[in-house]
Amino acid sequence: MNKRITAGAAAFALAALGFALSPASAAVKTADESSCGMAGAFCVGVVTDTGKVDDKSFNQASWEGAKAGAAKAGGFSKYIESLDSKDYAANIDLFASKKYNVIVTVGFLMADATVAAAAKYPDIKFIGVDQFNGTTATNFSGLIFDEDKGGFIVGYLAGYLTKSGKTAAIAGGPSTIPPVRKYIEGFANGVAYAGKEQKKKLAKASTVYYTGANAFNDPVWGATTAKQYLSQGYDVIFAAGGRTGNGGLAAIAKKKGALCIGVDLDQWLTLPEAHGCLVTSAEKRLVAGVSSLVGQIKAGTFKGGNFVGTVGASPYHDLKNRVPAAVQKKVNSTLKKLIDGSLPTGVKP
Numbered sequence: 001m002n003k004r005i006t007a008g009a010a011a012f013a014l015a016a017l018g019f020a021l022s023p024a025s026a027a028v029k030t031a032d033e034s035s036c037g038m039a040g041a042f043c044v045g046v047v048t049d050t051g052k053v054d055d056k057s058f059n060q061a062s063w064e065g066a067k068a069g070a071a072k073a074g075g076f077s078k079y080i081e082s083l084d085s086k087d088y089a090a091n092i093d094l095f096a097s098k099k100y101n102v103i104v105t106v107g108f109l110m111a112d113a114t115v116a117a118a119a120k121y122p123d124i125k126f127i128g129v130d131q132f133n134g135t136t137a138t139n140f141s142g143l144i145f146d147e148d149k150g151g152f153i154v155g156y157l158a159g160y161l162t163k164s165g166k167t168a169a170i171a172g173g174p175s176t177i178p179p180v181r182k183y184i185e186g187f188a189n190g191v192a193y194a195g196k197e198q199k200k201k202l203a204k205a206s207t208v209y210y211t212g213a214n215a216f217n218d219p220v221w222g223a224t225t226a227k228q229y230l231s232q233g234y235d236v237i238f239a240a241g242g243r244t245g246n247g248g249l250a251a252i253a254k255k256k257g258a259l260c261i262g263v264d265l266d267q268w269l270t271l272p273e274a275h276g277c278l279v280t281s282a283e284k285r286l287v288a289g290v291s292s293l294v295g296q297i298k299a300g301t302f303k304g305g306n307f308v309g310t311v312g313a314s315p316y317h318d319l320k321n322r323v324p325a326a327v328q329k330k331v332n333s334t335l336k337k338l339i340d341g342s343l344p345t346g347v348k349p
Contacts (some may be wrong), residue, residue, distance in 0.1 A: 030076040037099030044077030045095035051105030051217040051242040056270035059284035062106045069294025088113035138304035148347035149338040150282035150311035151186025158236040159194025166234045168206040172241015173215040219247025226251040249274035266314035281314040
């Protein structure tokens with residue numbers, strides 16, 4: 001039976017990622033890749049999805065989490081960028097051939113390659129970010145999130161901040177990818193809920209998905225789509241999806257008065273070109289989630305199955321004055337209800 005482990009926000013705090021080391025392993029510091037496979041060494045490899053490791057979004061956050069977990073363990077970490085989906089299996093094999101202890105694969109599209117690799121290399125532990133583990137493999141854990149809750153809360157905020165009554169969500173990937181769809185549908189439902197709560201007629205949030213072959217890595221499409229929405233009077237836009245979404249955020253920032261919402265991590269910290277519009281981001285606690293699982297592997301408490309990470313909304317930073325205090329309180333209260341399950345998002349799994 002597949003295991004599903006739910007962890008509260010406290011379990012994801014980086015400060016809580018400590019784990020006991022045996023005297024023997026505590027004395028070992030894995031300085032470089034040449035030590036991988038040796039007794040006491042601890043090596044963590046990350047295979048990114050397409051879109052580069054420094055995408056200021058999903059790949060980057062996963063890599064930061066792997067680095068943090070490896071550093072805490074006194075281990076070594078390295079990444080390989082996938083330039084094409086055809087590279088997934090070969091890139092995993094590169095780390096496996098060098099006897100890495102942990103291989104982190106990033107993104108829903110890598111699920112099949114990760115399942116195959118977990119069966120091929122039973123002595124290696126695998127962490128599949130955004131991949132549901134529907135197998136009985138105990139050396140593979142899917143790191144999954146309730147993206148609908150993250151999308152809902154930022155949509156709820158958008159419903160309170162829009163002045164034109166027109167909001168939109170730009171997805172940097174197709175609707176066939178569950179995490180992408182859940183973000184976008186959650187956003188639309190959050191906007192609708194805010195309108196109902198205010199007894200205010202808001203237009204149904206407009207949504208558009210990327211359908212090309214370069215998902216998550218097409219900033220030009222993201223920028224062009226955002227500009228089209230802005231020209232039509234949309235004033236709060238959620239742009240989600242790696243470099244594709246980043247292109248949209250950067251374009252929105254050039255429009256005076258418009259607000260934008262980022263995704264996956266606090267993009268205020270990674271995308272300064274969006275500071276002019278970025279009011280918040282729909283966050284997955286990716287860094288903490290990956291770090292925590294790496295820590296479990298080092299500690300010997302890793303069980304495979306699925307590990308459910310936490311979601312939320314980033315701080316408002318310099319745009320805090322654009323969010324009335326009463327709205328901030330409503331967002332906090334609504335997020336608590338989403339997290340504890342008392343407020344359903346209306347999004348199907």
